[in-house]
Amino acid sequence: MRQETLKRPRVGLFVTCLVDLFRPTVGFASVKLLEEAGCEVEVPMAQTCCGQPAYNSGDREDTIAIATNTIKTFEEYDYIVAPSGSCAGMLRKHYPALFKDHAWEARAAAFSAKVHELMSFLVDVMGVDAVSAAREGNVTYHDSCSGLRELGIREQPRRLLGSVLGLKLKELKDSDVCCGFGGTFCVKYPDISNKIVEEKAANIQASGADTLLAGDLGCLMNMAGKLQRQGADIEVRHVAEVLAGMDDGPAIGGGER
Amino acid sequence: MQISSPAFKTNARGALADPHLQEALGHVRSGFIDKRQKAVDALPEFDALRESARAIKDHTLAHLDLYLEAYEEKVKASGGHVHWAETAADARSVILDICRAVGARTVTKGKSMITEEIGLNEFFEKEGIRPVETDLGEYIIQLRGEHPSHIIAPAVHLTRDQVEADFRRAHNHLPPTRDLTEPASLLSEAREVLRAQYFAADVGITGANFLVAETGSSIIVTNEGNGDLTQILPRVHIVVASIEKIVPTLADASQILRVLARSATGQEMSVYTTVSTGPRRPEDPDGPDEYHVVLLDNGRSSMLGTEFQDMLRCIRCGACMNHCPIYHAVGGHAYGWVYPGPMGAVLTPSLIGVDKAGHLPNASTFCGRCEAVCPMHIPLPKMMRHWREREFARGLNPATQRYGLKAWAFFARRPRLYRLAASFAIPALSAFGGARRRFRYLPFAGGWTRHRDLPAPESRTFLQQWRDRETRKQEART
Numbered sequence: 001m002r003q004e005t006l007k008r009p010r011v012g013l014f015v016t017c018l019v020d021l022f023r024p025t026v027g028f029a030s031v032k033l034l035e036e037a038g039c040e041v042e043v044p045m046a047q048t049c050c051g052q053p054a055y056n057s058g059d060r061e062d063t064i065a066i067a068t069n070t071i072k073t074f075e076e077y078d079y080i081v082a083p084s085g086s087c088a089g090m091l092r093k094h095y096p097a098l099f100k101d102h103a104w105e106a107r108a109a110a111f112s113a114k115v116h117e118l119m120s121f122l123v124d125v126m127g128v129d130a131v132s133a134a135r136e137g138n139v140t141y142h143d144s145c146s147g148l149r150e151l152g153i154r155e156q157p158r159r160l161l162g163s164v165l166g167l168k169l170k171e172l173k174d175s176d177v178c179c180g181f182g183g184t185f186c187v188k189y190p191d192i193s194n195k196i197v198e199e200k201a202a203n204i205q206a207s208g209a210d211t212l213l214a215g216d217l218g219c220l221m222n223m224a225g226k227l228q229r230q231g232a233d234i235e236v237r238h239v240a241e242v243l244a245g246m247d248d249g250p251a252i253g254g255g256e257r
Numbered sequence: 258m259q260i261s262s263p264a265f266k267t268n269a270r271g272a273l274a275d276p277h278l279q280e281a282l283g284h285v286r287s288g289f290i291d292k293r294q295k296a297v298d299a300l301p302e303f304d305a306l307r308e309s310a311r312a313i314k315d316h317t318l319a320h321l322d323l324y325l326e327a328y329e330e331k332v333k334a335s336g337g338h339v340h341w342a343e344t345a346a347d348a349r350s351v352i353l354d355i356c357r358a359v360g361a362r363t364v365t366k367g368k369s370m371i372t373e374e375i376g377l378n379e380f381f382e383k384e385g386i387r388p389v390e391t392d393l394g395e396y397i398i399q400l401r402g403e404h405p406s407h408i409i410a411p412a413v414h415l416t417r418d419q420v421e422a423d424f425r426r427a428h429n430h431l432p433p434t435r436d437l438t439e440p441a442s443l444l445s446e447a448r449e450v451l452r453a454q455y456f457a458a459d460v461g462i463t464g465a466n467f468l469v470a471e472t473g474s475s476i477i478v479t480n481e482g483n484g485d486l487t488q489i490l491p492r493v494h495i496v497v498a499s500i501e502k503i504v505p506t507l508a509d510a511s512q513i514l515r516v517l518a519r520s521a522t523g524q525e526m527s528v529y530t531t532v533s534t535g536p537r538r539p540e541d542p543d544g545p546d547e548y549h550v551v552l553l554d555n556g557r558s559s560m561l562g563t564e565f566q567d568m569l570r571c572i573r574c575g576a577c578m579n580h581c582p583i584y585h586a587v588g589g590h591a592y593g594w595v596y597p598g599p600m601g602a603v604l605t606p607s608l609i610g611v612d613k614a615g616h617l618p619n620a621s622t623f624c625g626r627c628e629a630v631c632p633m634h635i636p637l638p639k640m641m642r643h644w645r646e647r648e649f650a651r652g653l654n655p656a657t658q659r660y661g662l663k664a665w666a667f668f669a670r671r672p673r674l675y676r677l678a679a680s681f682a683i684p685a686l687s688a689f690g691g692a693r694r695r696f697r698y699l700p701f702a703g704g705w706t707r708h709r710d711l712p713a714p715e716s717r718t719f720l721q722q723w724r725d726r727e728t729r730k731q732e733a734r735t
Binding site: 024025027046047048049054057059097149177183184185186187192195222224225249250 | 705
């Protein structure tokens with residue numbers, strides 16, 4: 001195994017604010033997957049958010065302040081890994097643009113080059129091609145936009161899911177179409193967001209799966225909230241929970257009816 | 258045309274509640290996307306072509322003055338006239354002068370978004386000149402007194418049934434029992450009605466997909482052949498085009514043509530690609546006596562050298578809107594001016610001001626599909642974000658959003674405070690979620706809970722739990 005011949009890489013887990021606040025299980029699942037892949041995982045306490053809400057609202061000053069803190073907090077690690085395509089995309093693709101012609105330009109670029117989304121880190125960097133998890137049933141998978149189009153994440157989660165015992169993947173129609181979350185978009189334009197997530201929920205229901213998985217908590221909360229409002233009997237989870245075998249607790253928003 | 262972009266939200270609500278529109282938008286979703294994908298898959302060098310198309314336009318924009326002047330010289334040399342119009346009003350008045358000089362009463366028009374941009378039809382009607390749209394989609398919306406809802410498929414917001422009803426109402430000289438169930442029968446009826454108009458027209462107006470500096474030619478692409486009849490039959494042909502339509506050579510134009518139709522309709526080429534250079538020469542069998550080009554700026558030159566310059570590469574294929582979830586949900590009219598979808602969300606604020614068009618670049622999830630399919634690699638989400646930055650800097654977005662954002666940023670900038678606040682708020686919110694573990698309603702989250710439940714936090718925050726775990730580990734060690 002490669003971790004026996006190489007020094008274990010030190011990974012700083014950027015847990016993301018949504019996972020920190022709403023779904024710690026995803027954080028613990030990420031740690032487990034990273035440790036199983038041979039990484040030494042640390043969680044620096046000085047992390048908050050990647051800054052996307054400010055960045056996408058046109059507030060550059062706050063974005064730069066938040067980004068500066070993130071870079072300072074994480075730049076010492078060999079790798080920075082986030083269980084979200086959208087946040088990892090922000091750290092990896094948008095920080096360099098943000099700090100262009102800024103005193104921190106080189107520092108930001110060096111930081112960004114070490115950032116990976118969890119699934120792509122496991123498969124593309126650590127060479128993981130199987131996990132030791134089991135789950136009976138049919139799952140479907142939604143490709144979140146930033147992960148798919150900014151980071152090219154598509155095959156990696158499918159490959160790992162393919163190694164889960166008993167799990168059958170039912171492909172989702174239009175799995176690459178936005179779920180309508182879009183960060184602050186969903187509350188700024190709730191009616192349009194609703195129309196988009198209604199289409200998504202219809203496709204999820206038509207997939208015949210009993211579980212919906214994805215790699216971004218914002219999208220998952222949006223889709224879970226819609227399915228639950230419709231009374232659909234479909235569990236919604238972050239893909240890391242299933243891959244880490246930490247899928248026995250309540251699903252996202254899943255409590256009594 | 259009237260600007261209703263400030264009422265985007267109201268427009269969108271109306272669009273979402275309109276069953277005919279929603280039925281028609283279903284066809285956008287199913288039609289364009291698969292056809293484009295097939296055309297792209299069939300051409301291995303498609304991505305290489307995109308790169309070269311982008312390079313051609315970038316080069317041209319870097320030397321725009323040079324190519325425009327070269328183009329003007331060539332048009333003059335071929336016997337045509339070039340009129341420079343800085344504003345929409347300038348363009349209208351130049352066009353009116355040309356029409357008045359030949360005593361025009363009827364003007365036929367090929368499909369042109371620039372004439373929409375300058376509001377030419379309304380202007381003509383006020384001046385006593387009858388504009389006749391000859392593109393089928395444009396003809397339909399002219400009958401209805403509407404504007405295009407899509408830059409290449411102007412009537413895409415209508416169902417076949419609606420068009421049939423319009424034709425029966427407008428063409429009441431035809432037998433009411435005629436069969437119009439097939440779309441082809443609608444097309445041939447429109448052709449029949451339009452034929453007489455081509456011969457009645459004194460002036461024909463077209464847009465241009467390309468202006469070629471090397472030859473002084475203008476190029477249009479159409480599928481119905483109406484553009485050819487519009488520009489060949491009347492005595493006067495006026496090309497109305499914006500300055501960024503210029504390309505250096507015919508070879509450049511044909512390079513970009515290879516990505517245009519594939520991105521737009523999934524065709525390899527449009528049915529007609531028509532090149533016109535100057536008026537009819539003695540040896541020509543047909544053509545107009547006069548050939549005019551009206552070159553419109555209308556704010557474009559002020560985009561040069563800014564973060565919005567890349568938008569001037571746009572070739573108006575419509576792929577961005579065909580792949581846009583927002584466009585799919587609300588259609589083109591909700592955007593409230595000429596250009597809808599992602600390209601409109603970037604271009605409209607440049608042309609009418611972000612104070613009026615601010616909703617457009619905000620109404621995006623940044624899903625990135627538009628940029629992924631754009632044949633000219635225009636970074637549309639990035640430029641929408643630039644508009645948001647300008648809005649934010651000018652304090653144009655709503656106060657509730659600004660304060661909400663500032664309050665959140667206050668904590669996000671201060672990790673200790675963030676952790677402290679979260680360590681109180683999150684367990685409380687989690688407990689408040691109760692056994693259902695979600696909220697059907699939550700104060701200050703009405704935008705979310707109006708349409709969906711909000712999952713409650715699981716328990717304490719991850720950082721709280723992690724710190725406790727690390728502390729326990731350390732204690733176990735000592």
